[in-house]
Amino acid sequence: LFRSHSPQATIPVLIMLTGVSGTNVARVLSPIRNSSSGRGFIVEYEFSAKSDPVKTLHLDFGKMYPGSIAIDAVEISGPSGSQWASDARASSDNSASASSYAPGRANPDSVESLRAESPVSEWSDNWLAYSPFDAVVLNAADMSSMPPAVLGAIGDYLQAGGNVVLCGRTDLPPAWHPWRNQNLQGGVDYGIGFGRCFAFNSENPSALDPKSVQTVLGAVRDAAHYWQSLPGDSGSANSVLPIVANLKIPTRGIVIIMLAFIIVIGPVNIIYLNRRKRRTWMLWTVPTISFATTLLVFAYSLLREGITPDTRIVGLTLLDQTSHRAATIGGTAFYCPLTPSGGLHFDFETEATPLVRIGDGSGTAREVDWTQSQQFQRGWVSARVPAYFHLRKSETRRERIQIVSENGKLQIVNGLGAPIKSLWFADAHMNFYVANNVAAGQKAGLIPSKLTQQSGKTGPVGLWHEIGFAAKSDSLSDGAGKFLMANTYIAVLDGNPFIENALGSASSPKRTKSSAVVFGILESPEAQ
Numbered sequence: 001l002f003r004s005h006s007p008q009a010t011i012p013v014l015i016m017l018t019g020v021s022g023t024n025v026a027r028v029l030s031p032i033r034n035s036s037s038g039r040g041f042i043v044e045y046e047f048s049a050k051s052d053p054v055k056t057l058h059l060d061f062g063k064m065y066p067g068s069i070a071i072d073a074v075e076i077s078g079p080s081g082s083q084w085a086s087d088a089r090a091s092s093d094n095s096a097s098a099s100s101y102a103p104g105r106a107n108p109d110s111v112e113s114l115r116a117e118s119p120v121s122e123w124s125d126n127w128l129a130y131s132p133f134d135a136v137v138l139n140a141a142d143m144s145s146m147p148p149a150v151l152g153a154i155g156d157y158l159q160a161g162g163n164v165v166l167c168g169r170t171d172l173p174p175a176w177h178p179w180r181n182q183n184l185q186g187g188v189d190y191g192i193g194f195g196r197c198f199a200f201n202s203e204n205p206s207a208l209d210p211k212s213v214q215t216v217l218g219a220v221r222d223a224a225h226y227w228q229s230l231p232g233d234s235g236s237a238n239s240v241l242p243i244v245a246n247l248k249i250p251t252r253g254i255v256i257i258m259l260a261f262i263i264v265i266g267p268v269n270i271i272y273l274n275r276r277k278r279r280t281w282m283l284w285t286v287p288t289i290s291f292a293t294t295l296l297v298f299a300y301s302l303l304r305e306g307i308t309p310d311t312r313i314v315g316l317t318l319l320d321q322t323s324h325r326a327a328t329i330g331g332t333a334f335y336c337p338l339t340p341s342g343g344l345h346f347d348f349e350t351e352a353t354p355l356v357r358i359g360d361g362s363g364t365a366r367e368v369d370w371t372q373s374q375q376f377q378r379g380w381v382s383a384r385v386p387a388y389f390h391l392r393k394s395e396t397r398r399e400r401i402q403i404v405s406e407n408g409k410l411q412i413v414n415g416l417g418a419p420i421k422s423l424w425f426a427d428a429h430m431n432f433y434v435a436n437n438v439a440a441g442q443k444a445g446l447i448p449s450k451l452t453q454q455s456g457k458t459g460p461v462g463l464w465h466e467i468g469f470a471a472k473s474d475s476l477s478d479g480a481g482k483f484l485m486a487n488t489y490i491a492v493l494d495g496n497p498f499i500e501n502a503l504g505s506a507s508s509p510k511r512t513k514s515s516a517v518v519f520g521i522l523e524s525p526e527a528q
Contacts, residue, residue, distance in 0.1 A: 019052030125149035127156035140168030156394035159193030159327035168203035185209035243333040309336035313514035326397035344502035355388040418495030451481035
């Protein structure tokens, strides 16, 4: 299944099949007629049967517009049966266009619908397959015939901020566990994680109330506007995710060293050797001075920045302790004095989107390997060039806090996996409590607070809009009350157990800054 949003009418593709022995099995150059609507379609090619089994299939689209091609699946069929590709690896050359930056590509004021080409029983069981879409529309028959793994992936997509529209009477899966519901004409608008689920009684979308339709379209446009609002250059990205104090290249010291090198290797060297009548010594003084200058430049760079990379990890996590689901929206930034040889490693539940153009039209090659994990290999992080990524993920987590009563006083047990700097808690009667500086695994008392109760609680989505994906918690000290609902809490953590460090062992804990804000939903009314 092939999709393209390239402006080219005909897309050339070179197909190369390699056998297990390493020899070429087939090689075909064939054009694909691009669909003007950008919808997916199936492309089939025939090859003569070979005795050597096929090990690798390589698709080369040449100098295409980066991000304009999507391949959903590859299958090889023969007389003895068929085989789907077991793993995938991608690489791209960014020289074709400098506009490969993913956020902001879509027009938020236009809505385009795409019909699925396969039944729901064949849909992916990984939520990342649905993350490119702002909304997924299903009917009651789809929900009843959907495999549990696919249903779980749709739920993860909802948790991470997606939109789902259900047409026809059907019950929501218990694992979705909405934290809010609001009546619509002929349906209900549920808040599930960071996303919204619109459940309508009518199976015919054209019969929906116009106001309800506008509500759904508004949610779709809001999703597109969110991507439009993300930072698009290094300066704005560094202001959101500070990773280096100054983005300017440190040219002053290098210029001074090079100026001294020119003076020493030129006039000083020549005048000195001329006076000593040893002009032939230039055969060894010039390379010696050059080598010494190279060592000086290397030492200057090493002493100035070292070789250990700087890492920044931030995020907002909605932790539903009832369903044990955690949805995280955040970001990570890297500044590496040396290009990391192992690249970046994200797990299969993480959507990582570059916030700044990579390569910027200079022909930088990029590679991703999905065999064992999401390994961002060449071209994603360069030496002395900060890299920024927007992250989303949805997963099962066991972190939690417990509220217990001892001698008539409320106590909190920190099981979130990181020290709590500040915590605000609302019990079943909307009484507010606070706690500060609670170490991981430790217990502390909850102190009654005078936070003001406000009508129209905005919950985790309102908190997300307030502090952004960078989870800037400065405004929470006096404003947490407008987000809290009954039996919920907001915790500011010194550390982030919900987002992996993509540099792995190449990073140093001393050069890693991480923080998290957690909006938690308790299992049951712990405080009465």
